[in-house]
Structures are given as structure tokens and as C-alpha cells.
Amino acid sequence: MDVLINLILFIMMVTTAFAILRMRRLFAVVMLFGVFSLLSALLFVTLDAVDVAFTEAAVGAGISTVLLLGTMALTSREEKMPRKFSPIPLLVVVVTGAVLVYGTLDMPNFGSADSPAQTHVAAEYLKRTPKDTGVPNVVTAILASYRGYDTFGEVVVVFTAAIGVLMLIGGFARRRDPQEEAD
Amino acid sequence: MAAPSAQTALTLVDQLPILTVLVPLLSAPVCIILGNRSMAWLLAFAASVASFLSATHLLLQVIDGDVITYAVGGWAPPLGIEYRIDAANAFVLFLISGISTIVLPYAKKSVEHEVRQVSHTLFYCCYLLCFAGLLGVVATADAFNVFVFLEISSLSTYVLIAMGAERDKRALTAAYDYLIMGTIGATFFVIGIGFLYMATGTLNLADLAVRISDMADNRTIQAGLAFIVVGMGLKAAIYPMHLWLPSAYTYAPSVVTTFLAATATKAAVYVILRFLFSVYQPGFIFETHTLEFVIIPLALVAMFAASIIAVFQQDLKKLLAYSSVAQIGYMMLGIGFANASGLTAAIIHLFNHGITKGALFMVVGAYVMRAGGSFCDRLNGIGRQMPVTSAAFVIGGLSLIGVPGTAGFVSKWVLMQAAFEKGWWWMAILIVASSLLAVIYVWKIVELLYLQKPEQEAEAKEAPASMLVPMWLLAICCIWFGFNTEITIGSAQVAAESLLGGSR
Amino acid sequence: MRHHLILRVITKLLVPPIVLFALYVQFHGDYSPGGGFQAGVILAAGLILFGIVYGLRKVKQVLPPWLVHKLVAIGVLIYGGTGVISLLLGKAFLDYSVLASYPKDGQHYGIIAVEIGVGVTVAAVMVAIYYAFAGRTPRISDEDW
Amino acid sequence: MTLDFILSHMNYWLFIVLMMTGFYIVVSRGNYVKKIVGLNIFQVSVFMFYISVGKVTGGTAPIYPIDLKVDPDVLYSNPLPHVLILTAIVVGVATTALGLALIVRIREEYGTIEEEDILEIEREMQREENAEHGSAMGGRA
Numbered sequence: 001m002d003v004l005i006n007l008i009l010f011i012m013m014v015t016t017a018f019a020i021l022r023m024r025r026l027f028a029v030v031m032l033f034g035v036f037s038l039l040s041a042l043l044f045v046t047l048d049a050v051d052v053a054f055t056e057a058a059v060g061a062g063i064s065t066v067l068l069l070g071t072m073a074l075t076s077r078e079e080k081m082p083r084k085f086s087p088i089p090l091l092v093v094v095v096t097g098a099v100l101v102y103g104t105l106d107m108p109n110f111g112s113a114d115s116p117a118q119t120h121v122a123a124e125y126l127k128r129t130p131k132d133t134g135v136p137n138v139v140t141a142i143l144a145s146y147r148g149y150d151t152f153g154e155v156v157v158v159f160t161a162a163i164g165v166l167m168l169i170g171g172f173a174r175r176r177d178p179q180e181e182a183d
Numbered sequence: 184m185a186a187p188s189a190q191t192a193l194t195l196v197d198q199l200p201i202l203t204v205l206v207p208l209l210s211a212p213v214c215i216i217l218g219n220r221s222m223a224w225l226l227a228f229a230a231s232v233a234s235f236l237s238a239t240h241l242l243l244q245v246i247d248g249d250v251i252t253y254a255v256g257g258w259a260p261p262l263g264i265e266y267r268i269d270a271a272n273a274f275v276l277f278l279i280s281g282i283s284t285i286v287l288p289y290a291k292k293s294v295e296h297e298v299r300q301v302s303h304t305l306f307y308c309c310y311l312l313c314f315a316g317l318l319g320v321v322a323t324a325d326a327f328n329v330f331v332f333l334e335i336s337s338l339s340t341y342v343l344i345a346m347g348a349e350r351d352k353r354a355l356t357a358a359y360d361y362l363i364m365g366t367i368g369a370t371f372f373v374i375g376i377g378f379l380y381m382a383t384g385t386l387n388l389a390d391l392a393v394r395i396s397d398m399a400d401n402r403t404i405q406a407g408l409a410f411i412v413v414g415m416g417l418k419a420a421i422y423p424m425h426l427w428l429p430s431a432y433t434y435a436p437s438v439v440t441t442f443l444a445a446t447a448t449k450a451a452v453y454v455i456l457r458f459l460f461s462v463y464q465p466g467f468i469f470e471t472h473t474l475e476f477v478i479i480p481l482a483l484v485a486m487f488a489a490s491i492i493a494v495f496q497q498d499l500k501k502l503l504a505y506s507s508v509a510q511i512g513y514m515m516l517g518i519g520f521a522n523a524s525g526l527t528a529a530i531i532h533l534f535n536h537g538i539t540k541g542a543l544f545m546v547v548g549a550y551v552m553r554a555g556g557s558f559c560d561r562l563n564g565i566g567r568q569m570p571v572t573s574a575a576f577v578i579g580g581l582s583l584i585g586v587p588g589t590a591g592f593v594s595k596w597v598l599m600q601a602a603f604e605k606g607w608w609w610m611a612i613l614i615v616a617s618s619l620l621a622v623i624y625v626w627k628i629v630e631l632l633y634l635q636k637p638e639q640e641a642e643a644k645e646a647p648a649s650m651l652v653p654m655w656l657l658a659i660c661c662i663w664f665g666f667n668t669e670i671t672i673g674s675a676q677v678a679a680e681s682l683l684g685g686s687r
Numbered sequence: 688m689r690h691h692l693i694l695r696v697i698t699k700l701l702v703p704p705i706v707l708f709a710l711y712v713q714f715h716g717d718y719s720p721g722g723g724f725q726a727g728v729i730l731a732a733g734l735i736l737f738g739i740v741y742g743l744r745k746v747k748q749v750l751p752p753w754l755v756h757k758l759v760a761i762g763v764l765i766y767g768g769t770g771v772i773s774l775l776l777g778k779a780f781l782d783y784s785v786l787a788s789y790p791k792d793g794q795h796y797g798i799i800a801v802e803i804g805v806g807v808t809v810a811a812v813m814v815a816i817y818y819a820f821a822g823r824t825p826r827i828s829d830e831d832w
Numbered sequence: 833m834t835l836d837f838i839l840s841h842m843n844y845w846l847f848i849v850l851m852m853t854g855f856y857i858v859v860s861r862g863n864y865v866k867k868i869v870g871l872n873i874f875q876v877s878v879f880m881f882y883i884s885v886g887k888v889t890g891g892t893a894p895i896y897p898i899d900l901k902v903d904p905d906v907l908y909s910n911p912l913p914h915v916l917i918l919t920a921i922v923v924g925v926a927t928t929a930l931g932l933a934l935i936v937r938i939r940e941e942y943g944t945i946e947e948e949d950i951l952e953i954e955r956e957m958q959r960e961e962n963a964e965h966g967s968a969m970g971g972r973a
Contacts, residue, residue, distance in 0.1 A: 003839075010846045017853040017873055026865055033869050040876050048893045048909035049883045050720040052917050056876070058728040059925045063813060064872060066735065070820040071865060071932040075939040079863040080946045089859035097852040101845060103378050103406025109840035111889030113907065116394075118888060120384030121261050122910040126894065128262075133794040135717040136896040138911040139918070143722065144798040147915055148781045149255040149264045151801070152766050153319070153331035154724075154919045155808050156208060159763050160312050160335055161926035162812040163215070164342035166756070167305045168933040170819045192777025201780045209767045212760035257773075257782030327916055334923045338930055345934060352941040353957070356950055359934045363858065363867060366927050370875055373920060377882050380913075497965055558965040718898055724922060809922075816929050823936060 002046060009043045024079040026072050034065040051139045196240070200253040200266040203237040203276060204322055204332075206230045208315035211308045220303035227307040228287045234318065235280040242273040248677055252324075260324070261387035267324035271678035274530065275321045275453045278537050282445045283314050289545055289653035290438040296552045297436040298346050306346060310442070313339035317450045326376045326386045329454060330369060333418070337365045340447065344435040354434035361427040368417030368424075371410045378407030379462075392462050404463075411458050419451035421515055422485035425508045432504035437548025440500065444507055445541035449533050452514055459518065460526065460682040479519035483613060485512030490620035494627070499547050499557040502624055503540065506583065509617065510536045516614075517598055524601035526679035531671050532594035535582070535664060539591055542657035543579040546572055549646035549654065559631055566632035568643040571651055573632045575658040580625035582661040585618050590664040593671065691740070698740040705733035713806050717795070723802035727809025734810075735817045743821050755815045762808025769800045843884050850877035862947035864935045868928055875924045879917045886910030 016036045023029050037060025044053035108115030125142055135141040143151050195202075210230040214223040245251060245268055253266040268276075290310075298306055316336025320329055341362045347354030380386060382403045383394040398404050413424070420428040428448075432440045459474075486509050493505035510532070517529030547557050549572045554561045566573040582589035585596075595614060602610040645651070664671050709730035716722030738746035770781040777785075783797020784790035854877055857870025887909055894911035896902050939945050942953055 006843065007846075010850075013850060014853065017850060017857075020866075020869060020873065021853065021857050021861075026863070029866060029869055033872065036873060037876065040880055043880055044883055047880075047883045047887045048891055049886070049914045049917070050893045050895070051722070051725075052879070052883060052914050052921070054720050054725050055728075055918055055921050056879070058725055058732070059921055060872070060876060062732055063728060063925055064928050067816070067820065067929055067932050068865065068869065070817075071935055073825040074820070074823050074936045075865065075945050079861070079866055080948070086860070089856060092859060093852050093856045096855065097848055099406050099409055100374070100848045100851070103403045103410075104841055104844040104848070106402040106404075107381055107841065107844060110843045110884060111840075111887050113888045113891070115381070116384035117381050117885050117913075118384070118910050121386070122384065122886070122912045124262055125911060126908055130896060130900045130902060132791065133798065134791045134900065135795060135798060136898055136900055137717050137719065138894040138896065138908070139720075139914050140717045140722055140798065140802075141794075142911055142915045143918060144801050145256060145781075145783060145794055146258050146263055147256075147327075148770075148797075148801060150325075150328055150331050150915075150919050151805065152770065152781065153328065153335060154922045155763055155766050155805055156211075156312065156315075157331065157334050157338060157923050157926045158809055158812045159212065159759055160309070160338045160342075161929045162759050162815045163211075163305055163308055163312070164338060164930045165816050165819045165933040167302050167309065167342050168345060168819075168930075169823060169936050170815075193774075193779065198774060198780075201774075205767070205770075205780065209764070209771070212763040212767070215760035216757060216764070218757075253779065255780055257779040257784060327919075331919060331923065334927070338926060341930060341934070345937070348937065348941065353954055355934060355938045355941060356954065359864065359931065359938060362927065362931050362934065363871065366871055366931075367855075367858065367874075369923075370871075370878055374878055374881075377878070377885065381885050497962070558961070560965045719895065720893070724918065816933075819933065820936070 005046055006043065009039055009046070013039050013043075024081075026077050026079060027069075029079075030065060030068040030072060033068065034061045037061040037064070051137075197253070199237045199241055200251055200268050200322060201255065203234050203241065203280070204266075204315055204318045206233045206237070207311045207318065211311040211315065214304060214308040214311065218304060220300070220307070223304040223307040224287070224291055227311050228284075230311060231280065231283045231287050231314065234314075235277075235284045238273065238276040238280040238318075241268050242270075242277045242674070244268075245270050245273045245681075246674055246677060248681060250681070261385045261390040264323065264325040264328050265387060265389075266322050267389065268322065269678075269681040270674060271456070271530070271682045272321045272453065274534065274674050274678050275449060276318060278449065278534050279314070279317050279321065279446045282537060282541050283442065285653045285656055286438060286442050286445075286541070286545075289441070289548070289650050292647050292649050293438045293548050293552060294436065297350060297438075299349060302346070306343070309339045309342050310439075312336070313343060313442070313447075317446055320450050321453055324388045326379065326388060326391065330373055330376065333372070333454075334369060336447065336450070337369065337418070340439075340443065341365070343439040343443075344431050346439065347434040347436050350436075351434050353430060357427070357430040357434045361431050364417055364424070364427045368414045371414030371417070373414075375407045375410030375412075375414060378403050378410065382407070388457065388462050392464070395462065396464060408458070408463055412455060415451050415455045415458070419448050419455060420508055420511055422481045422489070422508065422512060425485070425489070425511075428508060429501055429504040432507065433498060433501045437500075437544065437551050440504075441541055441544035441548060444503070444544050445537040448507070448511060449537050452511065452529070452533055456518065456526070456529065456682055474519045474521045478515055482512045482515035482519055485509055485515065486613070486617040487620065490617055490624070494620065494624045496624075497559045499550065499559065499562065499628060500544075502628070503543055503547065506621065506624065507536075507540060509621075510540070510583075512617075513595070513598060513614075516610075517601060520601050520605055522601065522604065523676075523679050523683060524597065524604050526682060527672070527675045528594060528598035528601050530675040530678050531597055534671055534675070535590035535594045535661075538657050538660045538664070539579055539582040539589075542575060542654060542661060543583065545650065545654040545657065546576040546579065549650050552650075553643040553646060559628075562628070562631050563635035564632070564637035565643055566629075568637065569645050572646050572654065575651075575654045576632065577629060578658040578661055580629060582665070584621045584625055588662065588665045590661045590671070592665055593668050597672065597675075694740050698736055702733050702737050705736070706730060709733065709806075709810075713802065714799075716802055717798060723805030724809050726802075727806045727811075728813060730806070730810040731813030731817070734814055738817065738821065743818070747818070750814065752815070752818055755811050755818065758807055758811035759815055762804045762806070762811060764804075765807060766801045766804030769797055769804065773797075844881065847877050847881040847884065851881070853877075864938065864945040864947070865932075868931045868935070871931075872924065872928060875920070879920060882913045882917050882920075886913035 041053040041057040207230040251268040319332030345358035489508035496502035582591035585591040712721035713726035786793035854874030891907040891909040
């Protein structure tokens with residue numbers, strides 16, 4: 001059952017991704033990206049990652065889409081006709097994909113409970129969280145305590161992004177528009 | 184030194200590993216709260232000095248081969264995130280914080296000249312974030328934490344580069360290109376860590392090393408290495424992945440270029456070293472092949488191709504940027520030798536090139552300020568108008584070539600020794616040959632500075648003292664480390680040993 | 688969007704529950720999915736919705752930009768400050784166990800404190816970014832969509 | 833390759849297909865906004881890959897009952913990848929915001945967000961610079 005749901009979600013996502021690749025109307029591209037994010041959020045739910053699903057839905061389908069639309073409104077709505085086909089990007093992508101597939105050959109089976117990823121540190125987290133922190137949501141416990149320093153870094157990254165956006169378009173930089181100047 | 188036990192209270196010295204990173208990191212939001220540009224500069228400088236003192240103390244503690252560990256959050260690794268300071272990363276921390284401490288006094292005047300006043304507070308805030316991010320990348324012993332701090336430094340770097348748009352709008356596209364390539368690199372790095380995690384179940388570097396050691400033929404581990412090296416290679420601008428570097432260095436504000444050229448790529452090279460030699464052991468059969476057949480040829484191509492391109496540049500900044508790509512080639516060559524002396528050479532060059540390029544870009548910044556640009560024709564005969572600045576350029580240039588008596592010579596000498604040790608005498612010839620290319624482009628500039636007649640009558644004044652002193656400090660370092668090799672070679676050897684000994 | 692009466696009324700009805708939901712997600716994050724980050728995003732979404740419908744000027748009256756910029760930094764300092772407290776008490780950075788007499792309680796308090804820091808920063812950052820983008824004059828007018 | 837192997841690894845390959853689609857959009861398209869969208873698709877696919885590492889068949893979300901009475905028979909999925917990906921998602925949106933801000937500025941300075949046009953403008957700038965400064969050295973940039 002799970003496999004079937006995953007497969008359907010996957011087919012929908014690939015369709016969306018290819019549509020994004022082909023479409024030239026940026027509005028459609030952005031909307032489809034929102035759809036892609038929502039689909040991936042659904043997939044996260046089937047994979048038991050509810051926290052991640054929540055975040056992806058809020059960020060991918062919410063914030064990112066709004067930002068993309070905002071940028072579109074400030075720039076343009078249409079992608080120019082694609083330039084001539086060049087084989088180099090395709091080559092890079094195929095080689096990368098081949099290395100990835102090569103790497104999967106020795107991977108533990110999907111969903112297996114005795115793979116190293118499940119048994120080493122992760123099992124320890126699941127075991128210790130109730131008595132160490134008393135927080136039922138293990139994800140929160142790891143996020144804020146065991147690996148709290150990563151989360152601190154994450155907050156600083158968001159902070160950096162805000163500083164960066166302010167420096168770039170926060171009203172401090174000059175506004176100039178070549179087209180308006182030409183008019 | 185053992186991990187601090189849970190019972191005893193930690194003293195200030197025990198806290199130094201985290202304080203080195205934390206002081207600049209927390210100073211950044213404080214800058215915003217203060218909201219005043221001279222305070223922001225003062226805070227940045229104070230944080231940088233504190234960080235430098237702390238890094239120096241750490242280096243002195245570990246120079247004998249000790250290892251300091253610090254469990255962030257009090258959780259023993261591999262459960263929590265660990266800082267693990269050994270000679271290798273203490274040395275890089277020392278370089279980064281030292282360069283920052285020298286760059287900041289220089290920055291004050293240069294930033295005033297090149298960046299609009301309203302964004303100065305944010306500029307120093309961003310600078311602190313970039314600085315702290317680089318320190319975090321180097322200090323940590325947790326694979327995912329490397330990614331997080333890498334992104335802190337990368338995001339702030341993109342912004343800092345884009346600040347050059349005040350002078351040339353191409354800074355924006357340079358920053359955008361770097362953002363795309365840097366993010367691809369970071370994502371590759373994440374994929375690589377994911378593969379390692381899948382195969383081993385841990386993210387702690389020391390723990391990874393132990394678990395990987397008997398999995399040499401695991402294809403997941405092999406692919407993981409490829410993604411980690413390519414991902415970090417993008418950040419380090421290893422030859423075919425250097426495309427972002429020339430325009431980023433050319434159009435960024437001079438201070439940013441100085442700081443990045445001296446530190447950012449070095450931190451990425453350090454991460455590659457750490458993964459290649461501590462996490463994956465060089466005993467890996469497939470890995471040594473990778474090193475010989477992939478990294479060494481690429482390093483050689485970088486040394487020649489980038490140097491030749493540099494010869495034809497007319498913008499001094501761009502010329503030095505291409506020369507940086509070539510110099511990273513030397514470091515990769517040392518890594519490619521995959522033995523202790525090659526590694527020592529790579530680490531020494533990492534340090535020596537850091538101070539050399541720092542000095543050179545500072546000189547360029549002074550030219551930009553006084554002559555209105557870094558194009559060759561603006562520099563005609565400027566050696567007579569700005570004698571003190573230009574003398575620093577000559578010293579830096581000599582060190583870049585590797586003339587005996589300068590820091591650059593030491594690193595090339597050690598590199599050649601490593602080549603001889605392998606019996607690759609032809610490699611030594613190639614190293615000398617590529618240095619000759621450096622002679623060409625350095626001479627080209629020196630000729631402009633001293634032998635050409637100034638085109639206009641406009642007199643360029645000597646740079647202000649606040650810029651000259653840091654510049655000369657680095658220039659003197661170039662000579663000092665050329666004669667006094669105990670510190671660099673000594674610490675680099677211990678660093679190489681601790682990288683190779685890594686997890687044992 | 689002066690003329691969209693329905694939108695204006697609906698927004699007025701929607702914003703309070705959104706803020707309430709954000710607070711729920713913030714403080715219930717240790718028991719169920721959610722936490723500071725999601726709460727921050729939801730809170731910001733509420734404010735951005737208000738801004739889109741009622742105009743940038745109105746929302747800037749509620750939450751002036753300078754305050755948002757300070758909040759961005761304050762959130763980081765709440766998180767970092769929690770860590771620094773344990774550092775000053777002689778433990779490792781972010782070791783919350785010293786924050787209460789029992790380590791387990793200390794952990795719980797610490798988690799709540801840092802989640803608040805995350806929430807404040809994220810909400811403020813999102814609003815700051817929205818202000819920055821909305822403050823620019825658009826190239827495409829409303830009718831052209 | 834047995835059928836069993838294929839079925840148990842298919843998930844990974846599917847995600848790789850998605851990743852590479854996103855990656856291809858980044859490297860092949862010239863529109864700056866679309867590049868960012870591609871980057872996001874690439875990253876989200878990597879995230880899905882990570883999360884699938886932590887999935888345990890028959891497992892459930894790693895959230896204990898509120899009274900912390902853990903039933904030993906219940907299988908929980910691995911929480912660690914979730915934590916890592918939460919961090920990575922946030923880093924991703926931070927990058928996106930910054931990239932878009934850059935695009936806005938590029939549009940204001942260049943009047944376009946198409947790579948081809950921008951390269952053309954920059955080549956033109958380069959030519960002008962060479963004409964102005966180049967004679968001294970006779971080289972090309």
C-alpha cells in the first residue's frame with residue numbers, strides 16, 4: 001500500500017518537475033513548484049517525517065512560493081526562448097546521476113530496521129530521550145538539545161539571510177531601472 | 184586531553200574551543216542591536232582579536248600533538264556535536280583569525296571608500312558572520328555541522344561580494360553565479376554526508392573514521408567521498424570548478440577580496456584534507472588511485488592554465504584571482520602526493536599563500552582607493568607616487584613567485600622535496616616551470632609600477648597609515664616566515680601527522 | 688486592494704486564529720509536530736496576509752521595520768544567550784541541564800527557551816524579507832496578472 | 833539483480849531521477865528565477881532521499897505518547913534524518929531568499945534576468961574596458 005502511494009506521489013512529482021523544465025511562463029513554473037512542495041510534504045508524511053512535512057509545506061508551498069511570486073512581480077513573467085541545446089549540462093547531470101546510482105548499490109534495503117543508520121546513534125536517541133529530556137517529540141529533543149548547536153547555526157543562517165536581503169534590497173541600496181531611465 | 188567530565192565546572196581555558204567561534208558569532212546580532220557603524224567596527228575588531236588570542240592559545244596547547252575535545256551541549260559524541268581541536272585545525276583557526284585581525288583595521292578606511300555609509304553596520308555584521316562561519320567549519324568534528332557553518336559563511340560571502348555593486352554592477356552577477364555554484368556544492372556535500380550516514384549511522388568524524396576503516400569496498404562510501412570532494416572542491420575553487428572565483432574576487436569590495444582570498448578557500452581545502460586523510464584513510468586503495476589519476480593532473484592543469492590566463496589579465500584584481508586558482512593547484516598537488524611530506528607542503532602553502540595573497544590584495548585595495556581602479560593603465564608609474572604601498576606589492580610578488588627568503592619559497596621548497604621523495608623529479612621541474620609563469624605576471628605589474636611613466640598628471644597620494652600598517656604587517660610576515668621556518672614547518676608537520684594519525 | 692471587501696473581511700477574521708495557531712505550534716512543539724521554526728513561519732504568514740490585503744503601510748504601523756530588525760537579532764541572542772548562561776555556570780555551551788535543579792527539567796526549560804528564540808528570529812526574518820520585497824515598485828501591475 | 837533488490841532500492845533511484853531533473857534545470861536554463869526553482873527541486877529531492885533513509889517499515893513518527901510511557905512493541909522511524917533535514921530546509925529557504933533578492937537587484941541594474949542577455953551586456957562592458965584601458969598592454973582579458 002505504502003509503495004503504491006509513494007509511486008503515485010513520485011509520478012506526480014516527476015510530471016511536475018518536467019513541466020517546470022518545459023514551461024516558459026514563470027507564473028505557472030512558480031505555482032507548479034508550490035505543487036511540487038506540497039506533494040513532497042505528502043511524501044514526508046508517508047515516510048513518518050511529520051515535522052519535516054509540516055515545515056516543507058510551510059516553507060516550500062508557503063514562503064518560497066510567495067517570495068518567488070514577489071520576485072516575479074519585480075522582474076518578468078516570461079522566460080526567453082530556451083537557447084540552443086547544449087550537451088554539456090546533460091553530460092554533467094548524467095555523470096552525477098550515475099555516481100549516485102553507483103552509490104546506492106551497496107545501500108541497505110529501504111525500510112530495513114537493522115541498517116547502520118537505524119541502529120547506531122539513532123537508536124540511542126530514541127532510547128535516551130524520555131529520561132534525558134522528558135520531551136515526547138524525539139525530533140524536538142534532538143533538534144533543540146542533542147544537536148542544538150546545529151539548530152543555533154540554522155537560526156544564524158536565517159539571520160544572515162535577513163541581513164543579506166536588507167543589504168541588497170532593504171531600501172538602503174539605490175534604486176535604478178535602466179528601462180525607466182531610457183524612457 | 185580527555186573530554187571535560189560532567190561533574191567539574193569548566194574553566195575559561197576549557198571553553199576556548201567554542202569561544203573562538205562563538206564570540207564573533209554572537210557579536211553579529213549585537214552589532215544590529217547597537218545599530219551604529221563605528222560601534223559595529225569596534226565590536227568586529229574586538230571579537231576578532233578575542234578570537235585570535237583564543238586560537239593562538241589553542242595552537243600552543245596542541246602544537247605537541249595533543250587533541251582538545253569539547254562536547255557542545257554536554258552530550259558526549261557521537262550523540263552530540265563535538266569540537267575537536269588538533270594541530271591541523273588549530274593552525275587554520277590561527278591563520279583565519281589572524282588574517283581577520285589584520286584585515287579589520289585596514290577595512291575601516293577601505294570600506295568607507297567603497298561601500299555606502301548606510302550599510303556599514305550591516306557590512307560588519309555580515310563580515311563577522313562570514314568570519315565565524317569559517318571558524319566553525321574548521322573547528323567542528325561533526326560532518327553535518329560543517330555544512331551548517333559552511334552555509335553561514337557562504338550566505339554572508341554572497342552578500343559581501345554583491346556589495347561591490349556600488350562600483351561595478353557585475354558584482355551582482357558574480358555573487359549570483361557564486362550563489363548557484365556554492366549551493367550546488369553544498370548540496371553535493373550534503374549528499375555525500377548522507378551516503379556516509381547511511382553506511383555508518385554516525386556523523387561524528389572520528390567515529391566515521393573508525394567505522395569506515397573496514398568498509399573500503401563499500402560503494403556507498405566511495406560515492407560519498409566523490410560527492411564530498413566535488414562539493415567542497417566547488418568552494419575551494421579546485422581547477423575545473425573555479426569558474427565563480429575570478430569575477431567574485433574582481434568585483435567584490437577590496438576588503439572582502441582580501442579576506443576571502445586569504446581564508447575562505449583555505450577553510451574549504453582544510454575540510455577536503457580532513458575528509459581525505461582523517462575520515463577516509465589514505466590506505467584506501469581506490470582513493471590513492473583517485474589522488475594520482477584525478478587530483479594530480481587537475482592540479483597541474485590548474486598550475487599552468489590559470490597562470491597563463493593570469494599573464495593576459497589587465498585588471499590587477501583579476502590577475503591575482505587567477506593566480507589564486509593556480510596556487511590552489513599547488514595545494515592540491517601536495518594533497519595528491521598522499522604522503523606526510525606532501526601534506527605538510529599543502530598545509531604550509533595554505534598558510535603562506537594566505538598571508539601572501541592577503542598582502543597583495545591589500546595593496547590592490549590601496550590602489551583602488553588612490554588611483555581609482557585596479558586596471559593596469561591606472562597603475563602606470565604609481566610606484567613613484569605610492570612608494571610604500573608599491574614596495575609591499577614587490578615583497579608580496581616575490582613571495583608569490585617563491586623567491587628564496589620569502590614565505591612562498593619555503594612552501595615550494597617543501598613541495599619539491601615531497602616530489603623528490605616520491606622519485607618524481609619531473610614534477611619538481613614542472614613546479615619550477617609554473618613558478619616562471621608567476622615571474623612573468625608579477626614582473627608585468629612591477630614593470631608598470633616602476634618603469635612606466637604616469638599617464639595623467641593626477642598625483643596619487645600614499646595610502647593612509649591605517650591601511651599601510653596592516654599591509655606591511657603581512658608583507659613582513661611574508662619575509663619573516665621565509666627565514667624563520669620553525670613555526671610554519673614545525674606546526675605543519677605536526678598538523679600533517681595529526682591528520683594522518685587522525686582517529687587513532 | 689481597497690475594493691476587495693470580501694477579502695478584507697475574511698482577512699480580519701483569519702488573522703487572529705492564525706496567530707493563535709502559531710502560538711499553539713510554538714508551545715506545543717515538544718509534544719506534537721511543530722516548534723519554533725514552524726510557528727515563526729505561521730506567525731509571519733499571518734502578518735504578511737494582513738499586509739497584502741491592507742497594504743504595507745498599515746502593517747508597518749503595527750510592526751515598524753526598525754523593531755523587526757531588532758527582533759531578528761534578539762531571537763538569535765535568546766538562543767545564544769541560553770547557551771551562554773550554561774557556559775557561565777561552568778557547563779558546556781547549550782548544556783541546559785544546569786538551568787534547573789534536576790537536569791531533566793533543565794533540559795525541558797532550555798528547549799522551550801531556545802524554541803522561543805527560533806520562533807522570534809524566524810517570524811521577524813520572514814517579515815523583514817517581506818518588507819524588503821514589498822518595498823520595491825513592481826514591474827507588473829495588479830491588472831496584468 | 834534480483835527483483836527483491838530492485839524493489840528495495842527503487843525508492844532511492846526514483847529520488848535520484850527527481851534530483852537530476854532539478855539539477856538539470858539549474859545547469860541548463862538561462863532564466864535566473866527558473867534556476868532558483870530548479871535548485872529548490874534539487875534540494876527537496878535530496879531531502880526526500882535523506883528522509884527515506886530513516887524510514888523503518890511498519891514504523892511510525894518518532895513522537896512518544898504524552899505521558900512518555902513508551903510501548904516497546906511500537907517501531908519508530910529514525911528521527912535523526914528528520915532533524916538534519918529540518919535544518920537543511922531552513923538553510924535552503926534562506927539561500928532562496930538571498931538569491932531572489934540578488935535577482936531583483938540584477939533586474940534593476942541590467943534590465944533583464946536572462947543569462948544570455950546579461951552575458952552579452954557584460955561582454956560589451958568588457959570590450960569597452962579593453963578599448964579604454966587595453967592599449968597599454970595589448971593583451972586580452
